Amino acid sequence: MYKDFQAHLKSEIKSIKDAGLYKDERIITSPQRADITVKGGKKVLNFCANNYLGLSDNPRLIKAAKAAMDKRGYGMSSVRFICGTGDLQKELEKKIAEFFGTEDAILYTSCFDANGGVFEPLFTEEDAIISDSLNHASIIDGVRLCKAVRYRYANADMNELENCLKQAQKQRYRIIVSDGVFSMDGNVTPLDQMYKLAQKYNAMIMVDESHSAGVVGKTGRGTTELHHLRGKVEILTGTLGKSFGGAVGGFVTGKKEIVEILRQRSRPYLFSNSIPPMVAAAGIEMFNMMSRTNKLQDKLHANTKYFVEKMKKAGFDIKPTQSAICAIMLYDAKLSQQMAAKLLDEGIYVVGFYYPVVPKDLARIRVQVSAGHSKAQLDRAITAFTKIGKELGILKK
Numbered sequence: 001m002y003k004d005f006q007a008h009l010k011s012e013i014k015s016i017k018d019a020g021l022y023k024d025e026r027i028i029t030s031p032q033r034a035d036i037t038v039k040g041g042k043k044v045l046n047f048c049a050n051n052y053l054g055l056s057d058n059p060r061l062i063k064a065a066k067a068a069m070d071k072r073g074y075g076m077s078s079v080r081f082i083c084g085t086g087d088l089q090k091e092l093e094k095k096i097a098e099f100f101g102t103e104d105a106i107l108y109t110s111c112f113d114a115n116g117g118v119f120e121p122l123f124t125e126e127d128a129i130i131s132d133s134l135n136h137a138s139i140i141d142g143v144r145l146c147k148a149v150r151y152r153y154a155n156a157d158m159n160e161l162e163n164c165l166k167q168a169q170k171q172r173y174r175i176i177v178s179d180g181v182f183s184m185d186g187n188v189t190p191l192d193q194m195y196k197l198a199q200k201y202n203a204m205i206m207v208d209e210s211h212s213a214g215v216v217g218k219t220g221r222g223t224t225e226l227h228h229l230r231g232k233v234e235i236l237t238g239t240l241g242k243s244f245g246g247a248v249g250g251f252v253t254g255k256k257e258i259v260e261i262l263r264q265r266s267r268p269y270l271f272s273n274s275i276p277p278m279v280a281a282a283g284i285e286m287f288n289m290m291s292r293t294n295k296l297q298d299k300l301h302a303n304t305k306y307f308v309e310k311m312k313k314a315g316f317d318i319k320p321t322q323s324a325i326c327a328i329m330l331y332d333a334k335l336s337q338q339m340a341a342k343l344l345d346e347g348i349y350v351v352g353f354y355y356p357v358v359p360k361d362l363a364r365i366r367v368q369v370s371a372g373h374s375k376a377q378l379d380r381a382i383t384a385f386t387k388i389g390k391e392l393g394i395l396k397k
């Protein structure tokens with residue numbers, strides 16, 4: 001059998017390559033941080049990690065992780081409800097709920113799992129899930145695993161959402177589901193308007209704070225902080241794999257009965273291993289740091305503002321952003337790839353995105369700013385962008 005199947009796979013791989021969509025991995029041989037070394041020894045400035053607070057190589061988190069390994073060992077070797085729950089995992093859940101101002105939290109090994117496991121235990125074919133068209137793949141998959149009736153509205157389009165809510169009055173329970181920050185444009189979901197609609201049409205809300213936690217809001221508490229709705233949203237999901245140190249782990253936080261049911265019925269929680277003690281301990285240390293100071297958030301906000309203003313001044317077309325994601329619009333797929341390659345030669349690591357990742361003719365370079373970037377590093381990036389922008393005729397000479 002495999003011979004035929006192999007030929008089939010090979011032809012699939014070829015068609016991916018022919019379409020120019022084959023993904024190569026760039027190998028990093030240093031810790032993840034602002035200045036990284038890639039295989040071959042080249043040193044580059046990293047502007048494409050989700051390391052928004054620069055915590056991926058933070059000494060305090062590393063120390064906390066090492067100490068936990070000495071005290072609690074390496075792994076848990078169990079799902080949570082059999083014997084995979086340690087004091088550290090419980091403490092981390094408490095910290096997550098405190099951070100977001102919610103009632104309780106439940107950990108998963110990733111946010112992909114959290115989103116995969118959150119819908120099916122809560123909603124049935126009698127209910128409605130109303131989802132933003134640009135929601136993350138894990139939300140889409142999670143919704144697929146659930147029998148609820150699905151509605152979809154165009155990205156952040158509150159008129160379409162209202163129409164969906166009207167139609168969904170037929171169902172028993174309704175929940176609006178959205179990413180907090182959309183990763184290609186950097187826009188924040190209009191949670192204030194969503195909340196008003198939810199009140200008007202008797203619906204609940206779930207926000208995935210993966211790209212917004214640690215970033216959005218004055219103290220980085222996410223979209224509910226930005227829109228003054230702390231504690232008002234029924235479900236938040238998020239990851240420990242981006243702002244929060246960048247290791248692994250995901251969570252659902254929100255109303256306590258929701259979390260309680262998930263502990264009973266959520267399949268990725270019931271049938272997959274617990275996060276290791278070192279990750280829990282580093283997470284606790286990270287939330288302790290956040291509760292003491294907003295220094296990193298302040299730095300991130302200042303860095304983002306600085307970068308966007310300078311780039312605009314240089315003449316680049318940048319999408320309005322409310323996060324640390326800056327989309328530098330080029331509107332041409334080939335140009336986006338050329339530009340990313342030339343920037344890499346200049347020691348600036350960014351990624352160009354084009355169809356089908358973003359709509360046709362909306363090709364761009366995405367820059368992710370971090371609190372871990374120094375002003376000098378931001379200046380180096382801006383200088384390189386300007387130089388290559390002129391070379392490629394994007395900017396006037």
Ligand SMILES: *Cc1c(COP(=O)(O)O)cnc(C)c1O
Pocket residue numbers: 109110111112113115136138179183208210211238239240241248249250
């Ligand atoms: C990154 C991301 C995830 C996945 O998080 P992991 O913890 O890496 O699985 C889920 N949702 C959104 C919106 C994300 O950006």
